[in-house]
Amino acid sequence: MNRMQKILVLFLSVSVLFFALITVRVWAIKPPAVMKLTPIAAGEYDPALWGKSYPMEYNSYQKNLDMASSPTGYNGSINYQKAERQPELYVNFKGNPFSKDYTEDRGHPYALEDLLHSKRISPTSKGACITCKTPAIEQFYNQTGWAFANEPLGNLVQQAKHPVTCGNCHDPETMALRVINPAFIEAMSRQGVDVAKANRQEMRSYVCGQCHAEYYFAPNTNQVVLPWDKGFTPQEIYEYYSTKPNGFEQDFIHPDSQTPILKAQHPDYEESSTGTHGKFGVSCADCHMPYMRSSGQKYTSHWVTSPLRTVRESCTPCHTQGSEQLYNQVRAIQDNTWQLQRTAGTTVAHAHDVLKKARDIPNVNNDELANARKLLRQAQWYWDYVAAANSQGFHNSVLELHTLGQSIDLANQAMTAANRAAGRNDL
Amino acid sequence: MTENRNLKINPIFLIFMGFVAAIIGMLFFATGLSYADKPTFCGSCHSMQHVYTSWQNSNHQHFTCGDCHLPQENILAKLYVKGENGLRHTYHEVLRDYPDTISFTTTANSIANNNCLRCHAYVVAPTPLAAGEKNCIHCHRNLIHGRGQVEGGVTVE
Numbered sequence: 001m002n003r004m005q006k007i008l009v010l011f012l013s014v015s016v017l018f019f020a021l022i023t024v025r026v027w028a029i030k031p032p033a034v035m036k037l038t039p040i041a042a043g044e045y046d047p048a049l050w051g052k053s054y055p056m057e058y059n060s061y062q063k064n065l066d067m068a069s070s071p072t073g074y075n076g077s078i079n080y081q082k083a084e085r086q087p088e089l090y091v092n093f094k095g096n097p098f099s100k101d102y103t104e105d106r107g108h109p110y111a112l113e114d115l116l117h118s119k120r121i122s123p124t125s126k127g128a129c130i131t132c133k134t135p136a137i138e139q140f141y142n143q144t145g146w147a148f149a150n151e152p153l154g155n156l157v158q159q160a161k162h163p164v165t166c167g168n169c170h171d172p173e174t175m176a177l178r179v180i181n182p183a184f185i186e187a188m189s190r191q192g193v194d195v196a197k198a199n200r201q202e203m204r205s206y207v208c209g210q211c212h213a214e215y216y217f218a219p220n221t222n223q224v225v226l227p228w229d230k231g232f233t234p235q236e237i238y239e240y241y242s243t244k245p246n247g248f249e250q251d252f253i254h255p256d257s258q259t260p261i262l263k264a265q266h267p268d269y270e271e272s273s274t275g276t277h278g279k280f281g282v283s284c285a286d287c288h289m290p291y292m293r294s295s296g297q298k299y300t301s302h303w304v305t306s307p308l309r310t311v312r313e314s315c316t317p318c319h320t321q322g323s324e325q326l327y328n329q330v331r332a333i334q335d336n337t338w339q340l341q342r343t344a345g346t347t348v349a350h351a352h353d354v355l356k357k358a359r360d361i362p363n364v365n366n367d368e369l370a371n372a373r374k375l376l377r378q379a380q381w382y383w384d385y386v387a388a389a390n391s392q393g394f395h396n397s398v399l400e401l402h403t404l405g406q407s408i409d410l411a412n413q414a415m416t417a418a419n420r421a422a423g424r425n426d427l
Numbered sequence: 428m429t430e431n432r433n434l435k436i437n438p439i440f441l442i443f444m445g446f447v448a449a450i451i452g453m454l455f456f457a458t459g460l461s462y463a464d465k466p467t468f469c470g471s472c473h474s475m476q477h478v479y480t481s482w483q484n485s486n487h488q489h490f491t492c493g494d495c496h497l498p499q500e501n502i503l504a505k506l507y508v509k510g511e512n513g514l515r516h517t518y519h520e521v522l523r524d525y526p527d528t529i530s531f532t533t534t535a536n537s538i539a540n541n542n543c544l545r546c547h548a549y550v551v552a553p554t555p556l557a558a559g560e561k562n563c564i565h566c567h568r569n570l571i572h573g574r575g576q577v578e579g580g581v582t583v584e
Contacts, residue, residue: 312526
């Protein structure tokens with residue numbers, strides 16, 4: 001062979017190899033479209049062990065360890081004190097542990113650690129606090145029913161070992177979605193919904209809603225109850241609380257105004273399911289756990305975070321306007337809600353002060369003052385329902401802005417009533 | 428040496444051989460192009476699975492992918508876009524780095540939109556839309572590759 005022939009042979013060999021590679025990679029061997037089911041032993045809650053069989057899901061779950069500000073700057077996953085940005089929290093939760101420690105929540109892997117470090121509770125607190133912090137709740141409830149809610153938290157934390165992980169939402173045998181918080185199952189059952197018969201799309205919201213919901217501890221038993229018997233809106237939930245369910249009247253009495261106050265807890269499921277996306281059948285996971293691809297294989301992201309971090313996967317399957325326009329839209333909703341939330345919060349704080357002054361006036365009209373407290377209780381509940389949720393208005397902007405507007409009006413009415421009670425107009 | 432040997436070949440034979448080579452080449456090219464124009468070829472890529480399925484269920488199933496996604500003004504533009512897209516798509520198909528949500532580039536959008544108007548221009552002609560940007564896909568994006576017919580997910584076994 002002369003030199004020319006050698007080059008020709010080399011060129012042909014390289015070409016054949018190159019096209020063979022493309023053929024094999026594109027047509028002969030496709031990315032797997034079947035996921036091998038690996039059953040995990042019941043009662044195994046270690047995510048690293050599940051992760052050996054489900055590496056893509058586990059790797060994305062590990063991203064929940066990231067601590068970062070959200071793309072719009074609201075909430076996020078850094079454990080800063082919320083009162084640094086809203087000083088009115090100190091006034092509105094005076095006399096309640098939330099005035100001492102009210103941190104922004106971090107990701108699921110921190111659930112147990114942050115529970116232990118919260119200054120609001122101690123090892124002698126009630127076991128009810130662990131209901132949403134670990135999959136071990138499954139065992140606690142199976143063994144003792146709701147009795148675990150009255151045990152000291154310290155004992156249960158030692159048995160729990162793992163924070164919110166795979167087992168909270170997945171059946172270990174079949175990997176099907178499941179809910180294990182008995183409070184959620186009971187609340188849905190009171191509404192006539194059998195969670196066991198839910199379809200997959202419903203489950204894609206229920207698994208989140210079992211914990212991202214408003215609740216209270218029933219007096220004496222400390223059983224966790226979700227207050228949904230009259231509906232999901234702040235107005236309906238307030239009406240429910242007005243019936244003193246299970247003898248529950250308030251979370252604390254404000255020391256200045258002597259108002260019985262309800263503390264709201266992250267009503268994310270309530271806001272979302274009454275909002276535009278929820279009403280039209282979009283599940284929590286559709287946006288917060290979008291489908292991703294890794295090496296051509298489809299999987300569900302288990303990095304539960306702001307969908308603005310995954311606009312392409314979360315939003316563009318329906319909204320094609322481009323990430324900048326979508327970001328601006330969300331940002332505008334959150335900016336508006338934040339501004340009105342601050343106005344409502346500071347008006348409520350001012351009202352506590354006015355009611356305190358009215359109390360100190362001799363011969364104050366106590367009936368009228370009681371009326372002022374009733375108005376202030378409702379005003380603070382409406383403000384807190386929005387302030388305690390994670391979406392900063394996005395899940396249901398119309399309802400949340402409406403609720404904040406009502407809060408401001410009620411707080412002003414409370415101040416007027418307090419002045420009337422005191423026979424003054426300058427408090 | 429080689430020059431001398433070439434000179435000995437009959438020029439008529441050389442021209443004849445040239446014709447044969449050209450015909451074989453053209454046949455080869457036309458067969459390849461015809462094959463590559465078939466939706467089954469487009470759908471044979473993993474990343475195209477769900478758009479292929481939704482197209483099969485659409486009211487445009489009698490058209491090929493290229494009828495809508497390639498420029499139809501002239502053969503050169505069509506071949507250029509087909510070649511350029513083909514190379515780019517093969518590259519990502521081999522690397523498997525395509526996202527789960529595949530969306531239009533600005534160029535692809537305008538090509539498809541022009542193809543809507545190729546048949547449907549008369550629909551918008553008497554309306555104010557004709558004066559504007561006339562982007563059909565902006566509203567009718569779910570017409571062919573509608574949602575709710577997604578295939579290509581993962582089966583758990």
